[in-house]
Amino acid sequence: MTHALQIQNLAVTYEKQPVLEGVNFNIPEGTLTGIIGPNGAGKSTLIKAILHLIPxxxxxxxxxxxxxxxxxxxxxxxPQRSEVDWDFPTNALDVVLMGRYGHIGWIKRPGKKEVNFAYECLDKVGMKDFAHRQISQLSGGQQQRVFLARALAQDSQIYFMDEPFAGVDAATEKAIMKLLQEWKQQGKTVLVVHHDLQTVRDYFDHCLLLNKTPIECGPTETVFTLNNLEKTYGGAISFLGNGPALVQEG
Structure with missing residues (x-):
């Protein structure tokens, strides 16, 4: 098994208080991994620490x-939409072109090839007609689609997505999952901070259960269990419909 990502002994503190500690896990190549845990568990912090965005x-x-x-x-x-300055004076096409700078460098201006590719990425997420629309004029779902197009333009092997389904409409959520499945089929690896316990089994084939330290990490069918969820959330879990839902936090 090829590991796309390996984390060893990762720890993060904030104002001398531990936020993450004893973080060790491996992510196999070509998996869709849901990062699952309660508020304050360190899910977003984990991604930022991996990406060297925080010390x-x-x-x-x-x-x-x-x-x-x-x-x-x-x-x-x-990133989370809440962390983006949506009032920044730029349009959707320029945001997507930012995803190409890793390939062409920050000094060189995007040429016709890169611009055409950016249009293709916008078209794939249903946003080509909004290419020249200011990002501040887009709805939440449209903004998220633009960020998906930028991710497409990056043409990466491993993607980190921080709550991509938060505050989006059903059509955008479906579009996101379609893209994630396509990436998986291409052998890419995706890690997603996710909150909806009901959809975990449908969306992800791999799970990391986290509460400041990993509770379990592995295939969803073996890791996403009632016992592990209760350990993760410190509260009672009840199964509603086809999946679990949190009843109360401890």
Whole structure:
């Protein structure tokens, strides 16, 4: 089994308080991994620490057997919408073109080839007609689709997505999952911070259950169990319909 990502002894503190500690896990290549846990569990912090967006107290990140810094070009990232300045004066096409800078460099201006590719990415997520629309004028679902198009333009091997389904309409959620499945079929690896316990089994073939430290990490069918969820959330879990739902937090 090829590991796309290996995390060893990762720890993060904030104002001397531990946020993450003892984080060790491996992610196999070509999997869709849901990062699952309660609010405050450190899910977004984990992604940012892996990507060197925040300082780590300790820990090693290996991508395809090599240190992260040597493999940075293989990584794509879709942040939470709440962390983006949507009033920044730029349009959808320019946002998507930002995804090409890892390939062409920050100094060189995108040429016709890159612009055409950006249009193709927007078209794939149903946003080509909005290419020249200011991002501040787009709805939440449309903004998320633009970020998906930028991720497509990055043409990465490993993607990190922080709550991509938050606040989007059903059509956008379906579009996101279609894209994630396509990436999986292409052998790409995707890690997604996710909150809806009801859809975990349908969306992900791999799970990381996290609450400041990993509870379990592995195939969804073996890891996503009632016992593990109760350990993760510290509260009672009830099965509703086809999946579990949190009854109360401890």
């Amino acid at each position: 780590r107290l300790s820990g090693d990140v290996t991508v395809y057997g090599k240190p992260y810094k040597k493999q940075r070009s293989l990584i794509g990232y879709v």
